[in-house]
Amino acid sequence: EKGEFRHFMLKEIYEQPEVVKATLQGRISATKLLEQAFGNGASAIFDQTKQVQIIACGTSYHAGMIAKYWLEDIAGIPCAVEVASEYRYRKHVVPENTLFLTISQSGETADTLAALREVQDKVLASLTICNVPGSSLVRESDLSLMTNAGPEIGVASTKAFTTQLVALLLFTLALARRSGLSEAREAEIVGALHQLPELLLAAVKLDASIESLSRAFAEKNHTLFLGRGPLYPVAMEGALKLKEISYIHAEAYPAGELKHGPLALVDKDMPVVAVAPNNALLDKLKANLQEVKARGGELFVFAGADHIKPEEGLRVEQMPDVPEILEPIVYTVPLQLLSYHVAVLKGTDVDQPRNLAKSVTVE
Numbered sequence: 011e012k013g014e015f016r017h018f019m020l021k022e023i024y025e026q027p028e029v030v031k032a033t034l035q036g037r038i039s040a041t042k043l044l045e046q047a048f049g050n051g052a053s054a055i056f057d058q059t060k061q062v063q064i065i066a067c068g069t070s071y072h073a074g075m076i077a078k079y080w081l082e083d084i085a086g087i088p089c090a091v092e093v094a095s096e097y098r099y100r101k102h103v104v105p106e107n108t109l110f111l112t113i114s115q116s117g118e119t120a121d122t123l124a125a126l127r128e129v130q131d132k133v134l135a136s137l138t139i140c141n142v143p144g145s146s147l148v149r150e151s152d153l154s155l156m157t158n159a160g161p162e163i164g165v166a167s168t169k170a171f172t173t174q175l176v177a178l179l180l181f182t183l184a185l186a187r188r189s190g191l192s193e194a195r196e197a198e199i200v201g202a203l204h205q206l207p208e209l210l211l212a213a214v215k216l217d218a219s220i221e222s223l224s225r226a227f228a229e230k231n232h233t234l235f236l237g238r239g240p241l242y243p244v245a246m247e248g249a250l251k252l253k254e255i256s257y258i259h260a261e262a263y264p265a266g267e268l269k270h271g272p273l274a275l276v277d278k279d280m281p282v283v284a285v286a287p288n289n290a291l292l293d294k295l296k297a298n299l300q301e302v303k304a305r306g307g308e309l310f311v312f313a314g315a316d317h318i319k320p321e322e323g324l325r326v327e328q329m330p331d332v333p334e335i336l337e338p339i340v341y342t343v344p345l346q347l348l349s350y351h352v353a354v355l356k357g358t359d360v361d362q363p364r365n366l367a368k369s370v371t372v373e
């Protein structure tokens with residue numbers, strides 16, 4: 011039940027600090043991944059894995075896109091990501107020793123399941139990261155890692171996404187160990203994961219401040235979301251949330267693509283949201299923000315402490331300091347809250363947006 015919350019979506023956003031604990035429970039020690047979490051036979055499969063093909067839809071696809079950055083960066087393993095509805099209907103090449111990874115909240119998404127069935131005997135093995143025990147994807151995959159987020163009622167996926175990211179980070183560690191990840195680096199990442207519940211709590215506490223931002227969006231017809239690196243898929247997820255529950259047209263771009271087209275759209279009626287943690291790409295992103303400002307675009311930037319100064323036309327929402335590896339997880343929360351409050355202001359049906367179903371069991 012919703013309890014004190016007005017909508018399931020808000021309740022599920024607030025549950026995130028708790029449910030990530032359940033995702034991590036029994037899967038990490040103080041300093042290490044506990045690989046048994048992936049089940050019998052997983053270690054032998056990971057030993058042979060030479061690449062990863064990720065298949066998912068919607069929000070789960072965005073989680074997969076973030077995992078690609080992690081897998082290639084930390085595990086040094088090639089990774090391809092594709093939406094299930096495309097993959098299943100095209101002739102694709104499956105390189106030898108491919109681990110086929112599906113990501114799904116429901117475990118029943120028709121296209122994802124069909125892609126798994128189609129590819130099953132061409133791959134090394136299949137793994138699903140899934141939230142529903144006993145679902146079709148779990149039953150039909152060789153391996154599964156449950157996200158343990160608990161039932162997600164709101165049609166707009168929130169806690170399923172952040173717990174998928176946690177599970178994907180565990181998966182990245184499993185493969186990275188086999189490609190020279192040092193014990194010290196593993197301990198550092200696991201240490202960061204232990205801090206995650208607290209950091210998510212700090213992000214949820216920005217709620218009131220984000221609610222005050224939401225007024226700037228409710229009357230607009232379009233919004234642009236920008237990010238770089240693994241924050242680009244976070245921007246995509248922010249745009250999807252805004253579209254699906256507030257019905258405002260939103261698009262996400264990797265900030266470096268701005269001048270290749272979308273900058274032409276920017277004017278005072280096109281608010282631009284940027285996720286801008288203090289990482290190696292911040293200076294590049296700042297230059298992109300200046301391009302937006304110069305065209306009169308109103309900017310809303312989620313940023314680490316004091317790295318971006320507020321000015322006329324540029325509002326900064328200060329985020330807690332976050333270990334770089336966790337940035338995509340923590341920076342997702344304010345975007346969820348933003349779309350939630352915009353939808354409430356617009357009076358839409360937040361938990362059951364028009365035209366959408368929670369589980370897409372038909373293609």
Ligand code: F6R
Pocket residue numbers: 067068069070071113114115116117118119122165166167168250254368369370
């Ligand atoms: C968006 C959303 C959808 C789902 C998509 C895949 O908020 O909920 O985009 O992410 O339909 O669903 P699952 O993860 O159940 O396969």
